[in-house]
Amino acid sequence: MKTNAFAYRRADTVEDAVRIAREEGDEARFLAGGQSLLAAMNFRLDEPTALIDISRIEDLRGVSRGDGEIVIGALTRHADVEASPVIAEHLPLVAAAIREVAHPAIRNRGTFGGSLALADPAAELPACAVALDARIHIAGPGGARAVAADDFFRGLYETALEPGELVTHVTVPLPAPEARHGFAELARRHGDYAMTGLAMMRAPERTRVVYFALSERPVRARAAEAAIERGASPADCAAVADEGLDVLGDNSASEATKRHYARVLLRRALEAIASPETTS
Amino acid sequence: MTGTQSITLHVNGEAVHAHVEPRLPLVDFLREHLGLTGTHVGCAHGVCGACSLRVDGRVVRGCLMLAVQADGATVETLEGLSERVALADLQDAFHRHNALQCGFCTAGMLLTAAELLEARDSVPARAEIRAHISGNYCRCTGYQAIVDAVAEVAANRIGGQA
Known part of the structure; x- marks a missing residue:
């Protein structure tokens, strides 16, 4: 498996990168770490005409x-x-x-x-x-x-x-000093893409419950956020975790399984936040 | 800007100057242009870890980096690390524990394990060893013997006793 042929150009500054991108047109790609882009190119899922290497722009690090x-x-x-x-x-x-x-x-x-x-x-x-x-x-x-x-x-x-x-x-x-976070994901092996994942913040003025690997993009679970702000129990918050969300089954898990995972992950995260030994 | 590009890099301590096509992966440059075949090519999309090598001190996937990106870099492969005896205790432990059968994954395993041990000042738990080598696939050993070998070297190197 090899990529298609492409032009390689290195940008030294952000202005450089923008200028080169204008010259190379819409089929050029910016190359940063390349850990997804080069894999996609090796499969020819992506066949750019040019790579603009921005990885040496020190200001962006x-x-x-x-x-x-x-x-x-x-x-x-x-x-x-x-x-x-x-x-x-x-x-x-x-x-x-x-x-x-x-x-x-x-x-x-x-x-x-x-x-x-x-x-x-x-x-x-x-x-x-x-x-x-x-x-x-x-x-x-x-x-x-x-x-x-x-x-x-x-x-x-x-x-x-x-x-x-x-x-x-x-x-x-900067999160408020009282803010608590929750993070959990389910994957078949360590380092694999998640079957379902959760990132959440609980601060005095705002609650965010965000799922990944559940939908086409990271989605906020607003029903669960409202339940948490009402002071509902972890189990009651978890019961509405996937309410109103557009959930897409994929090769890793069906839609019904992902909805179940979403509820499990939220309950676990809320219980961890509530227990006194996990204060971070 | 199409056509070949000129690159200069250090590979296993030696300066190398070459003209390469932009699409040439670093691992293919090392294997086919420099004859350094200790680094293997497995999946070519970053999953298996067989192509692990060191660039500027860090273990990376040789299939997910272009040779042109290594311009100015310091690259080390299994050959270079073996030559400067950086892996001798790991290689010996892999041998004694039967931590390899076909050997295809071994170069990547050794480099990845060495990176973990060099970064640590306390002996890693078996679960940490497993997590660190999780991106290196072995289809022969079932991993137990690999973890045994790495754990033994960790105890010797970091724990300070034989």
Whole structure:
């Protein structure tokens, strides 16, 4: 299995990347970690005419604490997110999720922004971005803009990115000190894509229950969020976990099974949050 | 920008200069251009781990990286790591524990296990060893002997006793 032939161009800056993308046209792809793109190209599921290698744009790498928010550069590799003390201290939801992203060797190359831009429905990080009310920052021919995570993910591998645009960084508002998170996924083997997964935040002013691998995109379970805010028991919240959600069965599990998993995962997460020894 | 690209990299301590097609995977460059066949090619889409090699100190999939992306990088393969005796205790433990049968996955297993042991200052539990090698498939051993071998080396290297 080999990819088709393509042109390879390296961008040194974001401006460079946007300019080259304009020159190469709609069939060019940005190459970041390449851990999904090159696999798809080896199968010829994707046959771009050009790859624009953005992986050396140093400005887009790293995690930092800004004013009331955490800034994650799009090219920050999963392994570096995993090792980041800023993430461990301020975004324990991401710290928990990142360990479930593929395998160590994939995490050594794959990038945070790449995972968001790909928008695989079974991926962990898009769901975390929605649960954390993250904003996705974008550069492109029309200039820079930012989109709320919940508006960024549109459908199956479909995002708000327009042709020629790339993700530059993600900003995540600092969770309140009292905030609690829940993360759980069911997969057949460690590192496999989830059959169903859950990322949730419980803060005084907001509750987010977000599922991945359940629908075409990460979805908020609003009935469950309302039940949690009413103070319902974990079992009662879990009973409405999949209410109103468009659930798609796939090769890993049927629709009915996924609905069951969704309820199980929420009950487990709420019980873990409620028990005093798990305070993070 | 089509046609071949010029790359310069270090492979197992030696400077290499080459002209490659953009679509050439790094693992194919190592195997076919440099004759370093210790790194294997299995699935070619990042699932099996047979093509594991080190780029700038980190274990990566050689099938999910292009040779052009390695321009300026430091690459190490099983051959280089064996030569500088970085894997000798692991290789010996794999041998004694029968942690391989056909050997196809072994190079990737050794590199992945070595990465775990080098990153740790405490002895990893068996579950951590399993999680770390979860991206490396072995279709012969059932993994028990591999975990036994890695656990023994971990105890010797990090635990400090034989």
